[in-house]
Amino acid sequence: MPESLASFDQLKARLDDVQNITSAVALLGWDQQTYMPEHGAATRGDQMATLERIAHEMFTTPAMGQLFEQSAVELASADDASDDASLVRVAKRDYDLKTRVPASLIAELAHTTSLAHTDWIKARAENNYALFAPWLEKIIALKRQEADHIGYAENRYDALLNQYEYGTSTAEVTAIFDALKKDVVPLVTRIVEQKERANDSVLRRFYDVKKQNDFSARVAHDFGYDFQRGRQDVAVHPFCEGMSRDDVRITTRFDPRFLQVALFGVLHETGHALYEQGVGADLPHYLASGTSLGVHESQSRLWENVVGRSRGFWKHYFPQIQDVFPESLSDVDVETFYRAVNTSAPSFIRVEADEVTYSLHIMLRFEMEQELLSGTLGVADAPAAWNEKFKSYLGITPPTDTLGILQDVHWSIGLVGYFPTYALGSMLAAQLYEKAAHDVPSIPADIEHGQFASLLGWLRTNIHAHGRKFTPKELVQRALGEPLNARPYVQYLTSKYGDIYGF
Amino acid sequence: MPESLASFDQLKARLDDVQNITSAVALLGWDQQTYMPEHGAATRGDQMATLERIAHEMFTTPAMGQLFEQSAVELASADDASDDASLVRVAKRDYDLKTRVPASLIAELAHTTSLAHTDWIKARAENNYALFAPWLEKIIALKRQEADHIGYAENRYDALLNQYEYGTSTAEVTAIFDALKKDVVPLVTRIVEQKERANDSVLRRFYDVKKQNDFSARVAHDFGYDFQRGRQDVAVHPFCEGMSRDDVRITTRFDPRFLQVALFGVLHETGHALYEQGVGADLPHYLASGTSLGVHESQSRLWENVVGRSRGFWKHYFPQIQDVFPESLSDVDVETFYRAVNTSAPSFIRVEADEVTYSLHIMLRFEMEQELLSGTLGVADAPAAWNEKFKSYLGITPPTDTLGILQDVHWSIGLVGYFPTYALGSMLAAQLYEKAAHDVPSIPADIEHGQFASLLGWLRTNIHAHGRKFTPKELVQRALGEPLNARPYVQYLTSKYGDIYGF
Numbered sequence A, B: 001m002p003e004s005l006a007s008f009d010q011l012k013a014r015l016d017d018v019q020n021i022t023s024a025v026a027l028l029g030w031d032q033q034t035y036m037p038e039h040g041a042a043t044r045g046d047q048m049a050t051l052e053r054i055a056h057e058m059f060t061t062p063a064m065g066q067l068f069e070q071s072a073v074e075l076a077s078a079d080d081a082s083d084d085a086s087l088v089r090v091a092k093r094d095y096d097l098k099t100r101v102p103a104s105l106i107a108e109l110a111h112t113t114s115l116a117h118t119d120w121i122k123a124r125a126e127n128n129y130a131l132f133a134p135w136l137e138k139i140i141a142l143k144r145q146e147a148d149h150i151g152y153a154e155n156r157y158d159a160l161l162n163q164y165e166y167g168t169s170t171a172e173v174t175a176i177f178d179a180l181k182k183d184v185v186p187l188v189t190r191i192v193e194q195k196e197r198a199n200d201s202v203l204r205r206f207y208d209v210k211k212q213n214d215f216s217a218r219v220a221h222d223f224g225y226d227f228q229r230g231r232q233d234v235a236v237h238p239f240c241e242g243m244s245r246d247d248v249r250i251t252t253r254f255d256p257r258f259l260q261v262a263l264f265g266v267l268h269e270t271g272h273a274l275y276e277q278g279v280g281a282d283l284p285h286y287l288a289s290g291t292s293l294g295v296h297e298s299q300s301r302l303w304e305n306v307v308g309r310s311r312g313f314w315k316h317y318f319p320q321i322q323d324v325f326p327e328s329l330s331d332v333d334v335e336t337f338y339r340a341v342n343t344s345a346p347s348f349i350r351v352e353a354d355e356v357t358y359s360l361h362i363m364l365r366f367e368m369e370q371e372l373l374s375g376t377l378g379v380a381d382a383p384a385a386w387n388e389k390f391k392s393y394l395g396i397t398p399p400t401d402t403l404g405i406l407q408d409v410h411w412s413i414g415l416v417g418y419f420p421t422y423a424l425g426s427m428l429a430a431q432l433y434e435k436a437a438h439d440v441p442s443i444p445a446d447i448e449h450g451q452f453a454s455l456l457g458w459l460r461t462n463i464h465a466h467g468r469k470f471t472p473k474e475l476v477q478r479a480l481g482e483p484l485n486a487r488p489y490v491q492y493l494t495s496k497y498g499d500i501y502g503f
Helices: A004-035 A038-060 A063-074 A081-099 A105-126 A128-148 A155-165 A172-192 A209-221 A257-275 A293-307 A311-324 A335-342 A359-376 A378-392 A419-440 A443-448 A453-462 A473-480 A489-501 B006-036 B036-059 B062-074 B081-100 B102-127 B129-148 B157-162 B171-191 B211-221 B259-277 B294-307 B311-324 B334-341 B358-374 B379-394 B420-439 B443-448 B453-462 B474-480 B487-501
Strands: A232-234 A240-244 A247-252 B232-236 B238-245 B246-254
Touching: A004 A038, A004 A063, A004 A081, A004 A240, A004 A247, A004 B006, A004 B036, A038 A063, A038 A232, A038 A240, A038 B006, A038 B129, A038 B238, A038 B246, A063 A081, A063 B081, A081 A128, A081 A209, A128 A155, A128 A209, A128 A359, A128 A378, A128 B036, A155 A172, A155 A359, A172 A359, A172 A378, A172 A419, A172 A489, A209 A247, A209 A257, A209 A311, A232 A311, A247 B036, A257 A293, A257 A453, A257 B379, A293 A453, A293 A473, A311 A443, A359 A378, A359 A419, A419 A443, A419 A453, A419 A473, A419 A489, A419 B311, A453 A489, A453 B171, A473 B157, B006 B036, B006 B062, B006 B081, B006 B238, B006 B246, B036 B062, B036 B081, B036 B358, B062 B081, B102 B129, B129 B157, B129 B358, B157 B171, B157 B358, B157 B420, B171 B358, B171 B379, B171 B487, B211 B232, B211 B246, B238 B259, B246 B259, B246 B487, B259 B294, B259 B453, B294 B420, B294 B474, B311 B334, B311 B443, B358 B420, B420 B443, B420 B453, B420 B474, B420 B487, B443 B453
Parallel strands: A232 A247, B232 B246
Antiparallel strands: A240 A247, B238 B246
């Protein structure tokens, strides 16, 4: 390594600046959804837009390109897995992604999606696909241009997918999803045949909101969420937002007539938060967050579903939750409750889907996005295609577009290639848990005793600590010794739901 | 006016950017004191420092100097009082103040005060002036340099005072303070002679915190504070923070054993907030806040003291507060309560002083700051000088430096020339109220009926709407037709406290 790291030191300082602005934007966003007074929205939008623009300009200025080049020379002999080399590699990748798309196209996308989003809200409320269709047409056209600027080896969709899941190809996702679909579609059919074996009616009694809040916070604390480096608030759309590893906040919404919403919402967001709180304390700020949406979702799904909806978990917590809500749960046994929180049934809305059917909602979108992007499916024909695919995967047909193609915000705000990360996360959750329980055999018993340090410790070491240093594929390979594949998830679903639904 | 305003348009866009960053810093600061998790402090400090540095760099870049020059040409024929001309004039003044002080001195001040502040906390806790003295020596020396860079006509202290109260000279403040002192010192003596006529013991009963919160919020609302453009939270040190006129937040602290703290704290912060919420909706963002610390304090003191501690106010609200706290107030009559909230007595701590003695605390600091700056008083001799002056103004001698010269944070963080603005605000409050009641004779009766629109309307028109367009002196002259003077405040204090204390 040369003695002088002048360029690299400059690069680090600039990346720190960019990261500090990004963190400020994160806080402004958090506040917008929690405490901002109603009329503060317009000026808040201006503040966020200004900071985002400044961060973008600072990051994409040609001087940064030179600093990347010179830093690479200065660090030529550094280990690829070192913090320094990783910082240059990851930031350079972001720089390439951001500088390849011309500012005029970014501006056109921002302008278009801003208008499209407003019409999408109206279209969804009024079940009026025709209102949204021209916008979807335009957004797809712009995303094609964006993909062409970013570049790709095989498939134009790769370029979009790589914005969220760097280094993962459409072909790889297709192979994994096909393997999953082959087993999950018949699984859904068998569950439907036995649907009387479980229902969530006991969750639909009265549950005091304050008590829901306290109980869910207690579990989050038990999982290992550090409230000295985080907090829990109420928001209409729950989310996790990290300003730094030392300030990672979750939000929740409460329904006094449906326990499922807040309880599993908190466990889900806690999973995201544990990842952000667990990144290495010494990592450069720029690398100190989750490496991809898919890996992030693996953490939220692991804690929400693999742990939080397991029989072992409720063995420990059911007596506690019964104590908190005696008026609603004293006549319920743990098995009924366990089946209630694992009730599976085909339904129309993705965000309300259970863990068996969820991935089918995603595959449908993944396939349709590719067809729309390639042009093999026209925008006008998309609702019919949606409904047909829905019927073939889930056995039911959406009665309206509001319950079908119009349900998600994503396309209206220009997010194409984003959906697959949700299902990749669910699959990775099962695969990570299997490996963790193999490496640390006490984990299942620990969970039965409300002890999560063994599981969290494994995730800290193998996933969290690395932050953004590695691509999702690299990280998975290092943690598991094999790539992501469908087998553990299929096995997890088949075994768990076969037990519940008796086949 | 020339047809092209190219430079001015550019200038406006840059000032908007600077203002948006400043607003983001304001939110980060608000969050730091309200909801930030304990361990988020270090990274929050980094985020704020980065944004402040970027805003400073954007504002003080030489390109801005050119834009100011060219904009002045483009706007040569614009009315001085127009928004456009005011924007250029006010921003140029800020630019001059900020560019005159070299970056090296700013950095040295920041570094010095950061260390000094830490030692000041220790010195105050341990009553150890010797620990703080070397820092005070250094800070005074640096402030001399700063003043010399800023420049001044007569008095070096003018340069520092102008950072907070632009266009007001040391000589003017001295004249006003001397006039005030002449009457207030004997007033304090007469109050002390009659001290048995009022005491605050009824305020030191038990007052439920939630009920205090609701009652004070009700009064804030009645004053005209718009909760759709603001909110009230808890903080250790109460403050008002504005992100824009549409998002102005106040904070409060509660003491269940002393009603005074939260109730008048809220009325005080509401006064600040009404000013920020009342700036003209069409003003450029850069001008959309209070014009000076003194004028700001006039608003908080007016609503807290002139209105909130008046007999007319309690005629309306005493039955209401009695209803809220029957267990503590059912045996109290309105006159006892009115005297309790207006109890006056010399005390050592400025922030706990009543409205009669408060200005004497300020004059002492104003005089000492000048002597320290000129060198006629040495840092080693300052505690004795403090105590001597205190005895001569307030009749009592601080038993420790913790209760004397070490009590305030200001000098430790480099604020010299700041103190006088507090007393100027108190004086201006009385003068503004006198003029408002003269222009709108119904105001006193309106207050007795809990109606504040007439008073707020006058303040909106004459003070709030103008934002930063005019200097404090210009604004006062426009609103009052005369400059700030001691007569109305002396008259207000003499009449009110003569009545309470019977002379």
